[in-house]
Amino acid sequence: MSVxxxxxxxxxxxxxxxxxxxxxxxxxxSEWCGHAPVLEEDIALANVALDLIGQTQMWLGLAGEAEGKxxxxxxxxxxxxxxxxxxxxxxxxxxxxxxxxxxxxxxxxAWHQPMLKALEASSDPRIAAIAAKAGREVAYHLxxxxxxxxxxxxxxxxxxxxxxxxxxxxxxxxxxxxMSDDTDRALAEAGIMPAPDSIRPQWDALxxxxxxxxxxxxPDQRFMHKGGKQGTxxxxxxxxxxxxxxxxxxxPDATW
Amino acid sequence: MVELAQVWDWLAEVPxxxxxVISVTDLGIVRDVAYxxxxxxxxxxxxxxxxxATSVINFExxxxxxxxxxxxxxxxxxxxxxxxxxxxxxxxREKLRAxxxxxPIDGTGAQGVVAGRINRLTxxxxxxxxxxxxxEQTQKVSQFGSTPCKAAYQCRDCLEPxxxxxxx
Numbered sequence: 001m002s003v004x005x006x007x008x009x010x011x012x013x014x015x016x017x018x019x020x021x022x023x024x025x026x027x028x029x030s031e032w033c034g035h036a037p038v039l040e041e042d043i044a045l046a047n048v049a050l051d052l053i054g055q056t057q058m059w060l061g062l063a064g065e066a067e068g069k070x071x072x073x074x075x076x077x078x079x080x081x082x083x084x085x086x087x088x089x090x091x092x093x094x095x096x097x098x099x100x101x102x103x104x105x106x107x108x109x110a111w112h113q114p115m116l117k118a119l120e121a122s123s124d125p126r127i128a129a130i131a132a133k134a135g136r137e138v139a140y141h142l143x144x145x146x147x148x149x150x151x152x153x154x155x156x157x158x159x160x161x162x163x164x165x166x167x168x169x170x171x172x173x174x175x176x177x178x179m180s181d182d183t184d185r186a187l188a189e190a191g192i193m194p195a196p197d198s199i200r201p202q203w204d205a206l207x208x209x210x211x212x213x214x215x216x217x218x219p220d221q222r223f224m225h226k227g228g229k230q231g232t233x234x235x236x237x238x239x240x241x242x243x244x245x246x247x248x249x250x251x252p253d254a255t256w
Numbered sequence: 257m258v259e260l261a262q263v264w265d266w267l268a269e270v271p272x273x274x275x276x277v278i279s280v281t282d283l284g285i286v287r288d289v290a291y292x293x294x295x296x297x298x299x300x301x302x303x304x305x306x307x308x309a310t311s312v313i314n315f316e317x318x319x320x321x322x323x324x325x326x327x328x329x330x331x332x333x334x335x336x337x338x339x340x341x342x343x344x345x346x347x348x349r350e351k352l353r354a355x356x357x358x359x360p361i362d363g364t365g366a367q368g369v370v371a372g373r374i375n376r377l378t379x380x381x382x383x384x385x386x387x388x389x390x391x392e393q394t395q396k397v398s399q400f401g402s403t404p405c406k407a408a409y410q411c412r413d414c415l416e417p418x419x420x421x422x423x424x
Contacts, residue, residue, distance in 0.1 A: 040408060044399060044400035048400070051404060053306050054305030058305055058335070129335040132336065133302075133339075137404070140399055
């Protein structure tokens with residue numbers, strides 16, 4: 001009995017980790033709307049954000065179903081406070097310059113795509129269906145972010161320096177994607193989600209290949225930040241949520 | 257109760273809100289039409305998960321069927337299998353081209369970055385003919401165009417900027 005109960009909770013947590021990561025990154029990327037360096041990039045960023053928010057609706061919708069307390073995707077997105085969010089720390093990093101935004105996207109996409117591929121084999125058919133749908137979209141995200149990291153890394157002296165600086169800043173936030181805790185282990189044992197470290201070989205290989213092509217060097221440091229998946233966030237997330245949740249908090253259940 | 261074939265004919269008249277020259281059945285997003293007792297159930301699959309047209313499409317389908325006198329109606333969403341541009345009706349491809357949108361070239365979806373990079377390194381990039389002049393001298397401007405389902409291209413010969421309905 002207690003085992004079954006734990007697995008239900010793990011499922012809710014695992015789905016929030018996926019949905020909160022796509023939500024927070026989607027919101028971050030949408031902050032560029034109207035501000036990107038060129039029109040085509042503005043549109044591309046908005047489209048990527050839109051895909052991520054769409055995927056959030058599916059993940060958090062299913063999380064609400066799994067929880068069984070009547071919360072839908074909107075309730076989870078707009079009425080939880082910062083400590084209830086389970087997103088990766090990487091995605092809550094502020095946008096910085098265009099290079100930092102793209103580097104963050106690439107480091108995430110390089111995890112997101114193999115993660116979704118592995119989720120297609122989930123023992124839960126609802127998760128497999130969402131992963132199959134999202135995976136097709138994310139393949140395009142990865143193609144774009146990798147392409148731009150290479151072009152800007154292996155670009156001018158200025159673009160190279162900005163991309164290297166972005167990589168140095170963001171690198172300590174990448175380890176969390178492949179770290180396991182009890183929730184991950186319970187989900188992996190039940191065949192519901194892959195063990196996070198099983199994504200590591202693909203992430204390592206792809207990131208090494210793209211960075212080498214981009215003439216960029218991953219920092220030597222091994223220290224990695226953690227805690228986002230358990231609800232311990234940097235101060236940046238609270239500020240972002242204050243903007244994102246303002247309307248639903250000021251006017252609960254507002255519709256138009 | 258109305259014949260299902262009749263319902264399909266009605267749905268074939270419901271235009272896609274973003275690309276009104278093709279219908280929701282041309283697009284391949286109506287996955288099933290069936291009766292559950294005396295309620296007509298229309299099953300629709302979304303194109304892209306964040307596509308803002310999805311709710312408009314459902315609204316247009318409901319409006320069209322209600323206008324034909326269908327009273328008991330339910331719309332359901334099906335994710336599996338995920339929508340693919342392979343499901344575009346053959347006539348829809350010609351309609352897209354005539355409308356100025358290059359139709360998808362089958363089997364060229366993003367297979368992940370590795371395939372894309374190999375294409376780039378070997379110069380075997382995707383050739384998308386210009387829907388205006390037919391020239392194959394075209395270039396990709398951006399992976400993402402005016403909607404998530406399209407990429408932005410430009411013809412080097414006639415200089416026309418155009419959308420390419422990319423494979424997914």
